[in-house]
Structures are given as C-alpha cells and as structure tokens.
Amino acid sequence: MSCLTKLAKKTSRGLSGFAFAALAVAATPAHALLNLQNFNDLSAFTLNGVTSVINSGGQGVVGPNAGDQRVLRLTNNYGQSGSAFLTSPFSLASDASFSSYFEFQFTNQGGGGADGIVFAVQTVSNTAGGGGGGIGYEGLNKSVGVEFDNWNNGFCDGNNDNHVGINVNGSVCSVARADTLPDLLDSQKIFHAWVDYNGVTDELEVRLALTDTRPTNALVSYTVDLVSILGTTNAYIGFTSGTGAATADHDIRRWVFDGSYAPVVNPGNPNGTVPEPGSMALVALGLAGVGLLRRKKA
Ligand SMILES: [Ca+2]
Numbered sequence: 353m354s355c356l357t358k359l360a361k362k363t364s365r366g367l368s369g370f371a372f373a374a375l376a377v378a379a380t381p382a383h384a385l386l387n388l389q390n391f392n393d394l395s396a397f398t399l400n401g402v403t404s405v406i407n408s409g410g411q412g413v414v415g416p417n418a419g420d421q422r423v424l425r426l427t428n429n430y431g432q433s434g435s436a437f438l439t440s441p442f443s444l445a446s447d448a449s450f451s452s453y454f455e456f457q458f459t460n461q462g463g464g465g466a467d468g469i470v471f472a473v474q475t476v477s478n479t480a481g482g483g484g485g486g487i488g489y490e491g492l493n494k495s496v497g498v499e500f501d502n503w504n505n506g507f508c509d510g511n512n513d514n515h516v517g518i519n520v521n522g523s524v525c526s527v528a529r530a531d532t533l534p535d536l537l538d539s540q541k542i543f544h545a546w547v548d549y550n551g552v553t554d555e556l557e558v559r560l561a562l563t564d565t566r567p568t569n570a571l572v573s574y575t576v577d578l579v580s581i582l583g584t585t586n587a588y589i590g591f592t593s594g595t596g597a598a599t600a601d602h603d604i605r606r607w608v609f610d611g612s613y614a615p616v617v618n619p620g621n622p623n624g625t626v627p628e629p630g631s632m633a634l635v636a637l638g639l640a641g642v643g644l645l646r647r648k649k650a
C-alpha cells in the first residue's frame with residue numbers, strides 16, 4: 353500500500369471516530385493524519401539533494417539498531433545537503449494549526465558530528481537548502497523550521513554545539529533557542545520531538561525527550577504568524593539536513609503529522625485502536641451505556 357493510500361485511509365481520526373463509525377457510515381474528515389511508523393515506503397516523498405541518492409530506488413535505509421526497520425536517512429557523509437518533503441502539499445487547517453511528532457537519531461559521527469536536522473514547513477517541495485551549517489535549510493524562503501543543531505557555528509548558534517532552535521525564512525540564526533537539552537544530540541541516542549503550532553494563538557512549541565512520553569513543558573516556543581510567513585495554508589512538510597567538515601548519519605525513524613492542533617500523545621498508535629467490525633456494536637453499546645449512566649446521575 354502506498355503512503356498516499358495510507359494517508360487517505362487515515363483521514364478519520366481520534367477516539368470520537370468510534371462513535372462516528374458506529375453511527376455514520378461516511379464522515380467527512382476534519383483533517384488529515386500522516387502516520388509513518390517506519391520509512392519502508394518513501395513514495396509520498398520528494399527527495400532532494402543527497403537524500404535521493406542515499407535512499408535510492410525509492411527505498412530507505414535500514415536503521416542502525418538491531419531490529420530496526422527502514423529509516424529516512426537524510427545525510428550520511430561529509431559536505432552534503434539533502435531534504436525530504438511530502439510531494440503533496442499538506443492542507444493546513446484554515447488557521448494553519450498542526451501537530452507533529454518524530455523520532456530521530458544521529459549516528460556514525462565523523463569529525464565531531466554535524467550539522468543536524470531541521471523539521472521544516474515551507475512552500476516549495478523540490479528544495480534542499482545550504483549544506484554544512486545551513487543544515488539543508490538555509491535559503492528556504494517562506495518557511496518556518498525547527499533545527500536540532502549539533503555543530504557550533506558561532507554567534508548564531510549561541511556558541512554551542514548542542515541546541516534546538518526555531519528558524520524563520522531560511523535563516524539559521526534562530527529567533528528562539530534552547531541550549532540545554534535532555535542529552536547530547538551526538539550521544540547516538542534516539543530522540544523524540546514534538547512540534548505543535550496553534551494557529552489561534554500563533555504559538556509554536558517544541559518538546560524533546562528520550563522517550564515517547566510527551567513532556568508537559570515546552571523546551572522552546574515562539575509566537576509567529578505562520579500564514580503570513582508562508583503566504584498560503586498549502587505547505588510542504590518535511591526534513592532537511594546538512595554536513596560539512598564533520599558528518600553523521602542523520603536519520604528520521606518515524607513521523608506522525610496531524611494537520612490540526614492535536615498534540616500526539618500516543619506516537620505508536622496515533623489513531624487509537626480501531627476495533628474489529630464485530631466489536632464495533634459493543635463499543636457503540638458501551639458508549640450508549642455510559643450515556644445512560646450519566647443521565648441517571650444527572
Ligand atoms: Ca557535534
């Protein structure tokens with residue numbers, strides 16, 4: 353099954369979907385959910401720069417850990433720039449809200465490990481920005497990015513080589529930055545990141561953890577009007593990476609993206625558990641029972 357087919361099949365989402373599925377056959381999805389627990393199928397992506405070479409034949413690379421499935425390896429050697437964006441523009445809700453969760457890992461470092469990755473929301477899909485300290489993002493105009501930067505390029509990096517920053521309009525001089533992370537990005541550990549944008553409050557929040565339990569508090573946040581930055585609510589969503597005189601394998605291991613403000617609290621099963629058709633009636637009965645109980649108590 354292609355990713356696009358999966359996307360189409362997963363447009364109905366959430367616990368409330370149980371009741372809707374039982375009561376109504378065809379419901380118009382309020383928003384779309386992308387749920388990639390691995391990168392075995394890259395057909396939904398446009399791969400740019402070296403990323404298209406690394407993931408040759410439309411297939412990704414098996415991850416570095418025992419039992420790994422395929423990952424999206426953005427860069428893997430010195431002096432590279434690459435990116436992967438969903439080919440189809442993602443229709444953000446009218447207020448441009450979104451929620452994203454992804455798992456990433458940097459391994460096989462050389463020369464000290466660099467330069468990191470950027471989660472980017474932008475308006476042109478077939479683009480990889482500048483390499484090295486540009487992290488494959490520099491020069492992507494009309495964009496908002498969240499960088500996970502493991503190389504100190506000086507003042508704009510706060511003179512540190514382990515930070516998370518929020519970037520705007522293709523500049524890697526972050527408008528907001530967190531310099532204290534759960535661990536070193538170069539630790540080769542698996543990191544879990546959440547990027548949530550609430551288009552009503554214009555608040556962009558980033559969370560980072562070493563497990564897939566979403567932290568209560570944001571690591572770094574920034575108020576930005578995404579619609580005025582992008583000039584559209586049709587955005588290309590994806591990841592960029594760059595390397596220079598130092599390198600690493602920069603892997604995205606899984607990714608959940610929701611085109612509305614719906615923070616991902618269960619990354620392994622963001623849709624909720626879909627019951628078998630036979631048990632659907634039981635679920636509906638159960639919900640009706642809860643309703644009856646509530647009425648009795650009222
Ligand atoms: Ca480093």
Ligand SMILES: [Ca+2]
Nearest residue numbers: 501503504505
């Ligand atoms: Ca840097």
Ligand SMILES: [Ca+2]
Nearest residue numbers: 501508509517
């Ligand atoms: Ca930086």
